[in-house]
Amino acid sequence: MALRPSTPEVRLERMTGQDVAEGGFDKAILPIGATEYHGPHLPYGTDTIGAEALAEGIARELGQTIVLPTLDYGVSFHHIEFPWTVSLRPETLTMMVRDIIESVMAHGIRKIAILTAHDGNPPPAESAARSLYQDHGIEIAMIGGWQGAARKALAGTWDIDLDHAGQSEMSLVLYGAPEMARIDLAVNQPNQGMGHPVSIVGSFKGTVPKGYSGKAADGSEEEGEAIVKAIAALVVPFLRDLDAHDWKRGSWLSGIDS
Amino acid sequence: MALRPSTPEVRLERMTGQDVAEGGFDKAILPIGATEYHGPHLPYGTDTIGAEALAEGIARELGQTIVLPTLDYGVSFHHIEFPWTVSLRPETLTMMVRDIIESVMAHGIRKIAILTAHDGNPPPAESAARSLYQDHGIEIAMIGGWQGAARKALAGTWDIDLDHAGQSEMSLVLYGAPEMARIDLAVNQPNQGMGHPVSIVGSFKGTVPKGYSGKAADGSEEEGEAIVKAIAALVVPFLRDLDAHDWKRGSWLSGIDS
Amino acid sequence: MALRPSTPEVRLERMTGQDVAEGGFDKAILPIGATEYHGPHLPYGTDTIGAEALAEGIARELGQTIVLPTLDYGVSFHHIEFPWTVSLRPETLTMMVRDIIESVMAHGIRKIAILTAHDGNPPPAESAARSLYQDHGIEIAMIGGWQGAARKALAGTWDIDLDHAGQSEMSLVLYGAPEMARIDLAVNQPNQGMGHPVSIVGSFKGTVPKGYSGKAADGSEEEGEAIVKAIAALVVPFLRDLDAHDWKRGSWLSGIDS
Amino acid sequence: MALRPSTPEVRLERMTGQDVAEGGFDKAILPIGATEYHGPHLPYGTDTIGAEALAEGIARELGQTIVLPTLDYGVSFHHIEFPWTVSLRPETLTMMVRDIIESVMAHGIRKIAILTAHDGNPPPAESAARSLYQDHGIEIAMIGGWQGAARKALAGTWDIDLDHAGQSEMSLVLYGAPEMARIDLAVNQPNQGMGHPVSIVGSFKGTVPKGYSGKAADGSEEEGEAIVKAIAALVVPFLRDLDAHDWKRGSWLSGIDS
Amino acid sequence: MALRPSTPEVRLERMTGQDVAEGGFDKAILPIGATEYHGPHLPYGTDTIGAEALAEGIARELGQTIVLPTLDYGVSFHHIEFPWTVSLRPETLTMMVRDIIESVMAHGIRKIAILTAHDGNPPPAESAARSLYQDHGIEIAMIGGWQGAARKALAGTWDIDLDHAGQSEMSLVLYGAPEMARIDLAVNQPNQGMGHPVSIVGSFKGTVPKGYSGKAADGSEEEGEAIVKAIAALVVPFLRDLDAHDWKRGSWLSGIDS
């Protein structure tokens, strides 16, 4: 769901063969979004917009990195009670990721990251990555949990929430696709309590009856930009190290000499 | 890969819960594209742009019809020899389509069409539709082959080609996402010969060594608009009839009384 | 469902190891039929008989070509409302075709055609062919749509219908397995209207309440023979060209120089 | 691979809708064969011919029983080293059986037997039966091992072997499809030793280098007929009991009162 | 479910890397059990205990043989009507076996046996073995049916039953895990009748309403030990032969010269 032209362009679906040939790309990021109810005030593509904005931010900073078309669909069955939410089964997402990455590998690319921006997607994406490692020896970087990471990184500057369709998601949409954010319709809700010792797989409606939580009305494009920059600042140096080690886990990661 | 704002909006990923609630939608179209080399002059998302433009044209004319997020990936392994082409396996696309439509059905929607704009996609999409019919009794409308249909419908007015990355695809991109068309880089090629009594599943590069054919340099936004209107004019009255028959095959189709 | 002895024998299931060793076969055709209600007047194996007769006609003309045992079962769920119709799921047929062709390839055979004679079978068969191409680089010839092809080829001589259990199917059974045709029970029905811009996957009973259409009572062995000869005349020269190009798609197909 | 007309006809693929309607069938047998090298003297369809002949023998004796089209393909990879042997993967055969039986159940038939005539087929057929029981509560009768059963039943009258492409298989082909048996080419081989405490899944060629064993030259149509009659005599009374108990396992089987 | 320390240790899960390195193992046995109601008097792990005890007996006698962790779950849906019975689908067990054996092969081990101790498990285990042979050429030894084999081997000494939760299973638990056998709760039942010409896949409760049969109260540790020794005495010499032939089927098995 590529939205805005960007300079330089990094999104594969917007480039021609000429563009790609000139780009000298040797790395790829696959963003995974969702199609999911996000209240009256945020679009169904909110997670897709977020995944794409974050992936673009990282790719542009990292360099020589193509952003593959963002998957618009994720594992969202826990939101199915809300209208028009669409969900893949976990195994379908696993197969999607496998096929896409095997295609990219067919072009000699082996430096690949997956970026997830929705809580149902990391398990099937990781299952795909594990199968790909087993079958091809490829080691894939998994980038996820942007809300928690940004919350920690920006503590003291911005108070990033962990809500669904709340302030931080509003900010990211205002940054990435402002024409789709209906901040005029946002009515602030309580923030979700978090951090239970046991997670329960089940209905989001059970815990958040309206289907959205947090202070969406307080989101801002500035916060969105801060989030994208913070995540890029966190991730890119790590990926540069990884790149320097031929994109393979090594003893530099554990601090244990080989 | 929703590109341009449109009025009224029909694309799910760009709408909020409020938009959807106000829209009174009872029908859905799922467009399926591809991520595939289209020469130096057309973007990798060409088939996605085409599928989306056609689906929007139909949805807006038909009314009360939502356009689901276009699948950016299709079955394109016959183009894998060209750089950065990405392909799903047929069974993966089948599962994607199944999951998406079962989700939409969970919201009480049973009037559903699938629109394919790339030659590798109809078989796995039809396999999904057949399984869905078997499991749920739902009857799905399959819209495909826009080049042949437009060629026939516009004969005498426009000479629509059947090429890959040729004139008609250039026109559709000029209409749907003009900023991505590099018509300046288009160099006309011979048109493909067509119409063999046997089709062969295999390398597109074998038959079209450069990976693109036809007169892309002669494409135009006007032709693109004509194509979209012609397909809508062809398909929408049929879908209205179908709608009037509760979206079920009936004797009106065969002309045989029950 | 091999029915009649034939000279020379081309059906694998009827040959011994000695026969096969002497035959010098380097090509294979896999016919796919169905087990499906065809009115009171035609047998459940009608599509199997047709597929087998056409495959034999082609194989004998082409030479050095073995006919593999015809699959008696196809994707026929759209006829399940009629008694004793049996249907595979599309994915099952896909797997069948894959396994069979991988076995044939294990014997060094790479010149392979699939012949379908029932409208539910081409999509899963093509999905199999695409997977086989992806995994093994093999390019498979797909032969289908005999009614439309024969209608065009025989125009002016015979008026070939497109019906289910109608005149052309009666003719093919009268030619291939006359003892199973109950032409005495055939009562002519209206011909089906055809050629809609959108196809709908769903109940055949919806459009053809009796489960059969067309002028079965007017079928004849002569028409059946004409159909088999016309299809062979259309397909065999093409397959000879293909054979001369090592059974691979090439620029001779598109008319574009490499 | 229905071969010979028979009276009364019990094979579905040879019957029309009228025939079936008049037959009053409430039971079905699914025979499973194979496409496999059987020496220079027996056809590739030997196991298919055998399965079909046995199923017909049982069906005709049992009454009101339809014989579904015999599966021509089985799990034969242990013979793949011999030319033109074709094998399904076990999971493919499992799916085939599932789909076919679910179709038959759609017509209200719940009295179903599976007859296997090749040693690779019982495990995947039983896996299908177990899944069908789990999903639908249907209890399926499994008929297999005709060589061992006939050997015991006919002891003192005929000495039935347990060989591959040996005397008993020659006899069954001479009975069921005599025009395909090349007894003139049969050269007697040693009988296989049998009865090891551990079975090994692997190459048949390893143990039987020529790919066939036993005294095929001594086969006869009379022996074939005796085998078919012996199996029917063994199986039919049991199936009658089963039929009397609504085709369900019951305490009559264990001799333990409920 | 490793129960008792043993000397020398052969169970992988109880050994450390040091133990394994010192053991010089070049063969592996995978035992497969079940979790299934076995009356008031025998534990749910009865089949697991039996499989493990038999595998240990064989491994210790054979030498250089590791016992992989016993699968606690098998295909037991025919017992699901009895409380807390747990069943895998056949295809799940097939995949388990495949994955485990492919892992063991990754360590260079190709001498592998599978031991089943429950009647639902041999078909899916054999399906796995056939796929592994097809994909890797590995030939796997299948050990099953201990009750029948022990009955024959010990005839005249012990009268081994074929019952579920009866005397022989009680004996095996008394031998392998005595603290779990509640012989005080065992009430003798009739023995099951056996040996029908047709087997029926379906409810065990149908034939054995209480869910257990036979003279469990008469079981003894001595009988259990006799069973384990008898099976080892039967199987180990065969496996030694197999080992001497590089664990491959060969003409020594059929008695036919190559």
Add this chain to the structure above:
Amino acid sequence: MALRPSTPEVRLERMTGQDVAEGGFDKAILPIGATEYHGPHLPYGTDTIGAEALAEGIARELGQTIVLPTLDYGVSFHHIEFPWTVSLRPETLTMMVRDIIESVMAHGIRKIAILTAHDGNPPPAESAARSLYQDHGIEIAMIGGWQGAARKALAGTWDIDLDHAGQSEMSLVLYGAPEMARIDLAVNQPNQGMGHPVSIVGSFKGTVPKGYSGKAADGSEEEGEAIVKAIAALVVPFLRDLDAHDWKRGSWLSGIDS
């Protein structure tokens, strides 16, 4: 891999039908372990022992809770370079979990937790839980990450490491299965560095060349007991709340009123 008798018994495989009937169980925990190299000093079943000890600790404290047989195999391909490590594919583990839980549900049990004790297992276990929720509406509690949870809970008392085959795992084995811990062979290693912003799916050997890290020689049974008690103290009150809410996510979790 049930190891020690315990009072009261909670492990299904060790109980008879009588034990279970008397237990009044309405909840179940499924522990998932692994079979994986853990250095010269810890057994291959280390993760299985840990999962089982933690599950037992929780079950006994929670009451009316059965511990299902621990899965001995997990997703361990990242350790495959170390001898005799065995790994399932992620999709196999997903299917195992699905089948087991569907069986338990067949007995009317809907209060179910999954406990994972190895880093490869949570994604496929969660995929299973999501599918089960989609298909049956069941909400499953996921317990994982015992090292991190214990580290936080015991901070100030015990310094719990996050290592593989290090101090905390040694402690858990000393507590759960002391006869298998070879603390005499433990040689302390550096602790792993942790907490990178991006995780990489790939070879454990890459980051930890010896295959184990941390101060295993400093483990103790006391630490093991402290860990088990800490996890139970953390989890059990939460599960009691969940139990009080009919084992369903509710607004008590988010702190947002419905």
